[in-house]
Amino acid sequence: MKGLLIKDFKLLKAQRGFFTVMIFMTVGLAFSVYDTSFIIGYLCFILPMFALSTISYDEFDNGNAFLFTLPISREGYVIEKYGFGILLGIGALILAVALSLIVGSVKGTGDFTDILLSVPYIFSAMTVFLAIMIPVQLKFGGEKSRFVMVALVGAAVALIVGIAKVLGLMGVDTRMLTDILSSLHAGILIAGAVGLALCAALLSIKVSIAILSKKEF
Amino acid sequence: MLEIRNLKKDYKDFSLDCSMRVKEGRITGLIGQNGAGKSTTFKAVLGLISFSGGSITILGKDVTEFSARDKEKLGVVFPDSGFSGYLTVKDIVPVLKSMYEEFDLPFFIAQAGRFGLPLDKKIKDFSTGMKAKLKVLVAVSHRAKLLILDEPTAGLDVVARDELLLMLREYMEQDEERAILISSHISSDLETICDDLYMIHQGRIILHEDTDVLLSDYALLKVDPEQYDALDKQYVLYRKEEAYGYSCLTNQRQFYIENYPQIAIEKGTIDSIITMMIRGAKK
Known part of the structure; x- marks a missing residue:
């Protein structure tokens, strides 16, 4: 697994031009918008997406056939992709928080506590994002997975709107739910969000291993 | 080293039914036309595809029990697959070092120099010959017991082919307990290097003979x-x-x-x- 991680970091290094431009753009954005916490969300979704790109790099030119003759297992490959994604996410989070705090203090805007409080939620959202995207990418490959993602987002929105409508018809006040959530202690909310994200990641790893173990190269 | 017994794999318009054996200390060739079943056989041996019947024993283990650790004893070359072209030779060195306990770094670097493989150039910018030499070099640099080489000489000029075959001869000379299974559709490559040859046609082995016998009798x-x-x-x-x-x-x-x-x-x-x-x- 260490070898695969090194390979993916080397691939990342090969794209350093793109990432340098992205970081400069982020700094520029941070100066042009009032709320610098925006850049945390931005960086933490863009950078881990490179974990998905490495799956495409591996597939490109039938590369997987050779890759799986190296001393790695299919399970090891899957776990490495999640590990790589999370590592990138944590790296992005640290970079983004630092940038956000620096830009915030230069401009005299932004609340440090708010920025730090948003970290676990963004980390959870990023983990869930990877938990959905990695199995989709492994199953459908780079091209098709974009269409599948659009369909998935559409289905999720339809589902949420549907549930809200049904609850409305049943006479349940949906605002009550948000009231309950906002009345909870921040610690409980954070623990809940992180816990849910980790559960999603574990389930997703299982699904990804099942997808990859059936693949033929 | 490798024994394939009645290996069966069915596709829509092709079926494989193949038995063959690679013995210690020998270079065994698999020759056949494009689409004869060479790559399918290799992929089944390497656990890259499933198969519907038969059995494969590789380095004394059933292929279904062959672990990631066991794969350190193999060196593999595919004609259309390798490390990402966006990496350089320098990039893949630490990858190989951490994957193979017996990776021989001084040998790898020395051979890369001998065969004119630039360390800092992206693999995608290599010539066909350089790519092929790199693939074989990767396969022989970690003291593997068995090399499985699918069309390693495909698309190469005579000089590059000779250099590549030289690399394989040197690999065999270092240890008597090694073996190579090599496929090609260019017969002259195999004539010069193989101890015995299998011929495959439409998914069936139609001939197995020692190369000496084939050429003399x-x-x-x-x-x-x-x-x-x-x-x-x-x-x-x-x-x-x-x-x-x-x-x-x-x-x-x-x-x-x-x-x-x-x-x-x-x-x-x-x-x-x-x-x-x-x-x-x-x-």
């Missing part, structure tokens, strides 16, 4: 219809109609040289034997 008899009628056909394996009469494949060249001095007898080459076995009619 097999021959083409070129006969007109009269000579054909008079010919003792007990050692004729295949017959093919030609403009002048018939060409016949035999595995008893000496018998016909001694008994039929008047007929044209051409020494067997792997290409001529394959052509006869595929195009000719079995006797």
Whole structure:
């Protein structure tokens, strides 16, 4: 697994031009918008997406056939992709928080506590994002997975709107739910969000291993 | 080292049914046309595809029990697959170092220099020959017991092919307990390096013979219809109609040289034997 991680970091290094431009753009954005916490969300979704790109790099030119003759297992490959994604996410989070705090203090805007409080939620959202995207990418490959993602987002929105409508018809006040959530202690909310994200990641790893173990190269 | 028994794999328009063996200390060749089943056999051996019947034993273990750790004892080359082209040789060194306990870094660097492989250039910018040499170098740099090489010489010029075959000979000379399974559709590559050869056609092994025997005992008899009628056909394996009469494949060249001095007898080459076995009619 260490070898695969090194390979993916080397691939990342090969794209350093793109990432340098992205970081400069982020700094520029941070100066042009009032709320610098925006850049945390931005960086933490863009950078881990490179974990998905490495799956495409591996597939490109039938590369997987050779890759799986190296001393790695299919399970090891899957776990490495999640590990790589999370590592990138944590790296992005640290970079983004630092940038956000620096830009915030230069401009005299932004609340440090708010920025730090948003970290676990963004980390959870990023983990869930990877938990959905990695199995989709492994199953459908780079091209098709974009269409599948659009369909998935559409289905999720339809589902949420549907549930809200049904609850409305049943006479349940949906605002009550948000009231309950906002009345909870921040610690409980954070623990809940992180816990849910980790559960999603574990389930997703299982699904990804099942997808990859059936693949033929 | 490797034993394949009645390996079966079915696709819509192709089915494989293959048995073969690679012994210690030997270089075994698998030769066949494009689409004959060479790559399918290799992929099944390496656990890259499932198969519907038969068994594969590799380095004493059933292929289904062959672990990631066990794969350290293998060196593999595929014609259309390798490390990402966006990496450089320098990038893949730490990858190999952490994957293979026995990765020989000084050997790898020395060989890369010897074969003119630049360390800082992206692999995608390598020439076909450089890419092929890198693939073989990766396969021989971690003291593997068995090399599985699918078309390692595909698309190479004569000089690059010679260098590559040299690398393989040197690999075998270092340890008697090693073996190589190599495929090609270029017979001359295999003639010079293999101890024994399997021929595969439409998913079936149609011939297995020591290379020495193939080249010394097999021959083409070129006969007109009269000579054909008079010919003792007990050692004729295949017959093919030609403009002048018939060409016949035999595995008893000496018998016909001694008994039929008047007929044209051409020494067997792997290409001529394959052509006869595929195009000719079995006797």
